[in-house]
């Protein structure tokens with residue numbers, strides 16, 4: 001009868017011990033972050049240089065600002081760690097059966113509902129040009145996200161230079177259309193094929209690279225493509241880009257106000273919105289094709305080999321799977337979708353220049369894939385809407401937009417480290433189509 | 447003579463820098479037999495497997511594989527994935543390597559990759575779901591079901607492989623290797639970590655694989671009860687060389703083998719041999 005009391009005391013002491021160790025750990029981690037910030041910012045912020053009146057170098061110190069930044073990093077990392085503890089993913093928390101069933105039911109409805117909404121969107125917002133433009137932008141990123149998802153999400157190959165294929169697609173269409181007068185519908189597959197070809201070309205040198213190394217080389221590849229576009233003046237027009245790119249036609253019928261335009265043929269009054277609506281349905285169709293093909297590929301041997309390669313490359317080799325072709329097809333397929341999206345981008349803008357294809361785009365598309373949950377089609381779509389829509393929503397905040405946005409992303413990743421839709425749906429099943437928990441699924445190292 | 451041998455290993459040599467993991471090893475494995483490769487820790491058994499299955503390129507020597515049909519392959523010259531794809535050698539790993547985030551059924555479907563790839567017309571026919579592809583996929587699922595049933599995992603077909611208990615994972619890995627339809631199956635310590643009941647079940651499984659499918663088996667095993675009970679032929683390795691070769695009974699009584707396992711000095715072995723009058 002006596003023994004439980006000391007045991008309880010001991011366990012309580014133990015618990016506070018753990019809590020103390022936790023605080024010590026958090027403080028240590030934050031202190032290290034603050035130190036790194038101090039080293040990093042002491043030159044960037046602590047010392048300010050300028051050109052004096054006589055052309056000499058003048059400098060002054062800004063220790064106040066430096067202290068503020070380092071303090072912010074310190075407090076911020078304590079906050080992040082605490083949030084991770086309170087708000088992060090909990091193990092063993094089970095929602096009630098009813099709620100779970102309701103959620104999975106709602107989850108299954110979300111896709112079709114979003115599709116119906118997308119199909120009706122031009123009807124609902126016909127005279128709101130801003131919304132239509134935004135929807136086209138969002139759909140472009142959904143398509144890019146789905147394309148990159150093949151490489152990063154399914155095959156587990158971290159690609160930081162995806163924008164290169166977007167650029168190859170855009171320039172392929174622009175050059176073929178302006179130089180040879182080929183129509184959009186001929187150029188579109190060509191742009192995809194050329195991008196896929198560049199995907200394979202990138203694939204070869206990185207076949208043996210894994211993880212961080214792969215990321216760095218693909219990043220460099222993206223920059224190389226951009227720099228070539230910038231410097232190959234004769235072909236690409238350099239920084240001036242290419243203008244006067246033909247607009248897409250509806251199987252040869254232009255969407256213009258002229259005699260032979262679609263409006264005149266149909267006998268309705270011409271409106272510039274027609275073209276926007278047409279572009280909307282075009283990118284919607286392209287995105288849906290991307291989605292359909294990806295879903296089909298996952299259930300084919302090639303898609304299963306991609307996922308198996310992400311899970312365990314050595315085991316794949318032992319099963320007779322050629323890792324070289326498996327990696328190259330993943331790169332090529334992802335690049336092809338990027339190329340299609342690029343061709344669409346060129347025809348929508350009518351003007352392209354290397355400025356549209358900076359690393360920023362690659363990072364954004366990768367953020368969409370990671371935030372959505374690697375490998376999940378629905379997650380990627382939701383993430384694209386959230387990210388691109390979020391950018392617009394926070395537009396009023398001017399220079400704080402990126403700050404708010406970054407903070408929102410950090411919170412989201414603390415709450416769901418494996419993305420919005422982290423679990424994996426099996427590609428084939430006998431009896432039960434059970435989703436596989438995120439912690440079981442590998443993220444790939446190569 | 448080599449016609450009744452599925453595998454002939456001739457003067458196999460594997461060096462890692464200064465370390466000689468396998469030094470001039472020669473042995474043979476007969477068609478339709480279970481050949482066991484035993485030896486103390488660090489003897490070089492897994493290294494031999496890695497050479498046979500193409501994960502290491504041997505520093506020297508020859509590995510000749512002969513199919514029951516007569517086709518021969520020089521394994522030391524083949525790329526790793528071709529050894530499974532063309533030469534039909536499948537393997538399991540000492541530390542299980544399943545695809546943990548894929549279901550048991552999916553694991554077995556991945557193993558049939560090459561056959562399915564052909565059936566899907568290198569993906570293009572499969573993309574449009576042509577009937578011949580659907581039929582091939584159904585056959586692949588049936589084969590996977592057959593093997594899941596054989597290893598007693600049919601009820602867990604739709605569970606993530608990483609969620610299965612340890613013993614089930616070991617059996618699933620064997621089923622996955624069998625789905626590649628191998629001529630030679632290489633198992634690296636399949637009984638490690640199994641309890642007595644599971645171990646007995648494994649014996650039965652391996653014996654039936656040999657009897658019903660005619661698959662030759664090369665087996666690394668520490669569990670002597672498994673080795674003695676099911677193997678037809680035993681090869682004993684120590685420090686990368688062969689120290690004994692023969693039937694399970696003969697090998698068990700070999701003083702060199704006993705000495706190697708007990709870790710005694712060579713001159714003591716000589717003393718033991720003298721005592722036994724050999």
Ligand SMILES: Nc1ncnc2c1ncn2[C@@H]1O[C@H](COP(=O)(O)OP(=O)(O)OP(=O)(O)O)[C@@H](O)[C@H]1O
Nearest residue numbers: 462465467485486487488489490491492493494540
């Ligand atoms: N990749 C490698 N690089 C360097 N040395 C290696 C490598 N692989 C194996 N070795 C060495 O070769 C020797 C044999 O190792 P191996 O794994 O083949 O032994 P084993 O017989 O399988 O042992 P165990 O029963 O413990 O599995 C060991 O000394 C090991 O350190």
Ligand SMILES: [Mg+2]
Nearest residue numbers: 491492493540
């Ligand atoms: Mg070993």
